[in-house]
Amino acid sequence: MTTDSASPAWVKSSYSNxxxxxxxxxxxxxxxxxxxxxxxxxxxxxxxxxxxxxxxxSFVTGVKTGEFRTV
Structure with missing residues (x-):
């Protein structure tokens, strides 16, 4: 984790509901x-x-291909 003081521009994931x-x-x-x-x-x-x-x-690729879907 980090507490970087310079605030980057944040983008909400399109996969967030x-x-x-x-x-x-x-x-x-x-x-x-x-x-x-x-x-x-x-x-x-x-x-x-x-x-x-x-x-x-790699994580984003896994999300897009459904590798982490729950049952």
Missing amino acids: NGGSCVEWAPSRAASTGIVPVRDSKNPCGPVLTVPAAAFA
Whole structure:
């Protein structure tokens, strides 16, 4: 987790639903550092997870292909 004081531009995931499961990420920070910041949009002052860009890309691919669907 990080508490970076420079606030990046946050984008809500298109896979977030209106039921409160909202995830945001900062693509501009990812492009400039190779690290993807991710946070809960309901708690913008809360902790930020930082993930290597390659790992985040693998995760997004898994989401898009349904690898993480629940039964």
